[in-house]
Amino acid sequence: MTVVTPEQHGLKAHSDGGWDAEDKNFVPVQTRSGRPKSFEHSDFAPVTGIEADWKLTPVKLIKPLLDDALDGSAYTFTTDAPAGVTVEWIARDDKRIASAGAPEERASANAWTSFEQALAITVTSEEHVTLRISRADLGNTARGAHTVITARPHSNSTIIVESSGDALLSENVEVVVEEGASLNFVSVQDWNDEAIHLASHFVQVGRDATLKHTVISLGGKVVRVNPAVHLSGEGADGELYGLYFADEGQHLEQRVYMHHKAAHTRGRVNYKGALQGAGARTVWVGDVLIGRDGAGTDSYEQNRNLVLTEGTRADSIPNLEIETGDIQGAGHASATGRFDDEQLFYLQARGISEAEARRLVVIGFLSEIVQKVGDEQLEARLHSAIESELEGSKA
């Protein structure tokens, strides 16, 4: 018998497989739903930066959020809540807390352990209503925060949370879309240049409920938003969109998880990003899990990155796990590239200058996501924000 050793094939220990673990019976997590969860900060080992979940993140810059005590007090925000929506601070023992999920990593658990009160948004209106919340004064102290959004059965709403100013923030956002409800949730990160923001969104979408979830990251030094969406009721529908524009020295990361838990669920994931300037860095990881009970699932995820200058890096990692054979469709796509020369040629051949053609192509590329936002006021603002990002490149 010939003995085949790993050395023969040049196999190396997998960086995230725990091959060098003390315990030789160590088995890495086999499925996306199998990751350890805990509400306790101390249950998660200190982060070294080689863990699968952290290896693409600038761990040094986020140390305080991983390890230090966080200020979990209530913060100021502005809002103008319409009828049929309540916005309030609630205590840790409120039953709405922990209704959508639990932390799967150390920074998220640190925020959970630290928060004193949670911001609760509850929608009951069956007529479509729009709630805007603006946070601009979080300051530079390390904070932990918690938000719970509950869309009551058959309610219909758009909730836009816009963040700006300084921040050193780790937060958890729980979202529960109850039976037959429709929620359009938009999270806009337009922080100051030095801000650091880590967020985990835990989302449960109930029977025949519809969720549109959009993450827009424009400003901040490190912004990492990880939405985990569970289509847990039959016929649940989830559309997850993302738009990011990384400039010089910015790290924008999103780890998206779509879990088709119940039967006949439909999921769409579409994230688009642009990168410009030295050290502009983006990470997109898209995990889709179609569970054993996900019969009749229809799922598609994609990520597109447009690289505008030299010296940038975009990681794009789609993962698809399917545990049942009885699905309607599942697919994924990822592409990172420079300008399409044929698009530029077409526009220039109509007399449009090269600079204007480039501007049109970038804005066009990103506006596919902007058009999904479903709020004219915000769409107009995003268009001008993208314009000024592009102008920044000329400076």
Added chain:
Amino acid sequence: MSVLSVKDLHVSVETEEGSKHILKGVNLTINQGEIHAIMGPNGSGKSTLAYTIAGHPKYHVESGSVTLDGKEVLDMSIDERARAGLFLAMQYPVEIPGVKVADFLRTAKTALSGEAPALRPWIKEVNSSMKALRMDKTFADRNVNEGFSGGEKKRNEILQLELLKPTFAILDETDSGLDVDALKIVSEGVNRARENTGLGLLLITHYTRILRYIKPDFVHVFVDGRVAEQGGPELADRLENEGYDRFLTDTSVA
């Protein structure tokens, strides 16, 4: 009267197998108002001529010249050529996600004329051209060429031809892939543009059928990177009956 003149044009293109010489000395003169058909078998260099005149970066001019009223076109950037009055209706127009037809047309018109067109007359003009080309009003709100059928893309090209009013237009296989109804609509659009603006046309085609609707003044047969024969409209009829075999037997020996 404007004149577009191509003189001893040699063009190569980079391929995986190395540089390939495609145009081998093309001579052609088009006066404003004339219709020239360029016909030829696949791979003879017809499209290369079209894209070289328009300035596509893929094509390298080895020697020769293309002048518009004496000015060297080959020294101009792509958009300068368009502003000088040249237009290329493409065989495979690309999709431009997120850019609406209406916005694109207005941006192009503004770039060509140096100022934004007055809104009301412009919208009226766009609508009437779209109507004439049997394009639904919703086209204006769709992204450029995105999800368009082959016929819709060609109509969109001719819409631009009508609205942007070039001095010379090159139509690269505008007839390919069109059914007879679409072919008539597109041809009518081209004829209308010519009547309205008196533009010169370079009609590149593999088949003779578009020439039933757009009557050429001159026909040039393109073989192996140069004009092998030229004549009047009767040459097209002869090609219809005989095909390109007569020309191909000469070159296939080489």
